Amino acid sequence: MCESLKNEYQLFEEIGRGRFGTVYRCFSPSSGEFFACKTIDKRLLTDPTDRECLEKEPKVLQLLSGNPHILQIYKLYEDENYLNIVTDLCESPDLYERITKSTFTESESATILKSLISAISFCHHMGVAHRDIKPDNILFDSRNRLKLADFGSAEYFGAGNEKGTMRGVVGTPYYVAPEVLMGREYNEKVDVWSAGVILYIMLAGVPPFYGETATETFEAVLRGNLRFPTRIFRSVSPEAKDLLRKMICKDVSRRLSADQVLRHPWIISVGETRSMADLT
Template sequence: MSDQLNKDYDVGALIGRGRFGAVFRCVSRISGELFALKSIDKALLTDPLDYDLSSREAKLHRLAAAGNPLAVQIHADYEDDESIHLVLDFCPGPDLFDRIAEKGAPISEPEAAMLMEDLMEAIAACHRRGVVHRDVKPENVVFDSEGRIRIVDFGSAGWIGDGGGMRELVGTPYYVAPEVVRGDEYGEKVDVWSAGVVLYTMLGGVPPFYGETAAEIFEAVRWGSLRFPSRVFRGVSSGAKDLLRRMICKEVSRRFSAEQVLRHPWIKSRGGTSSPED
């Protein structure tokens, strides 16, 4: 590891692994504060796109997290011949995926609405700074020591602050938007689609689009036919379904923005009974 990194931080136990590296506990040698260290192994960045994304992750992460308390903050970054290292807030977890699995049943509408409000506040703050996360999923939504959500992992983030769009195929199959799969130019509303899939999964316990392979999932997403099977959505309110239709909307021009999601009656009433009827 970087000599300067080792001077500044005491790197401890491994706490997780990802596609391109690992996450460790680390402690500031000056303050004694606990952080998480994300180390990206350059040898695993064999695709030019992956290398480009990883090399600019720190810059986009800092931009997205500035003044955004619902994003994990980046405190320092280092680079050596083998790795890129990011020092981040330590969040003990669990992540939202674990929370959904732990419940063993769909999450209640009031809890889902509260979580979605925080998630969309985090996403809206990113969008205001021209940053698109591009990999919104339950595994990238963690809980801090106070139990509030924090959005993490800007390794796939893109920049639209110059008014341009993006075309790279990035993201996770279950959550990626159809315009990404089609290879169209796209913008920040891909995050709204992904967040809608997260909400659908919280309320229904299953994703809206699935398949046995990534190719089959992508094909289901491409068609984007949103359904609410009665066996899992029988008890879900019309207001929640209305919001889902506006977030998981194949027509980008009709899909809600993050700010519009935050103004929806179901969110404003915290999953209450004041939601619109079908």
């Protein structure tokens, strides 16, 4: 662990662990605030791809700094053996944990989706595609604010009128877009597909495409046969189903962009309903 980190932060208990890194709660005496510190042992990074992913993430987070729904990076410390990244502290259950406990109302789902898509839209305007949108990467801070995290698979594709396409099979079964699995060039709308799958799961409690193995799941994704079983979707509104069809759409030219999702009537109307409820 870097000595310069120890000089500025007090490290406390371990709160998370991954393949190459451990996450600790840490405290800054100068600001009086708690943060998370991800400590990565670079000596364990024998695969060049793993090293590239872990080196890319802090650079992407720094580029996206300032958005309230993207995990903020505050300090970066590095020496010969360790990389330490100080970020927002998100100790509330992540979206994966929340999904495993229950389904969500349309109002709850719309609130989460709106924050998620706001983060995705910001990424896309900055020319970055996340490429691994899934519930595990959607965190919540102590104020229950959504924070999109884990940008190790992200790719820069250009901003404004200079947008280009990407290649490379990345992502996670259940959530990956079919064009990624086909090995073709694709654009940033892969993130919209993944967010649509998350919305489906929040409302239904099950994914739209699945199989007994990863291969069977990928085959189901490639078929892209989106269904709304009556016993599950009986109480889901036509507007929510309409948005799902337009996000989980195999035809990329017809799939909504992140900005278009934010303008969809279901997102707007549910947001207005919540606003009215706050006034009563």
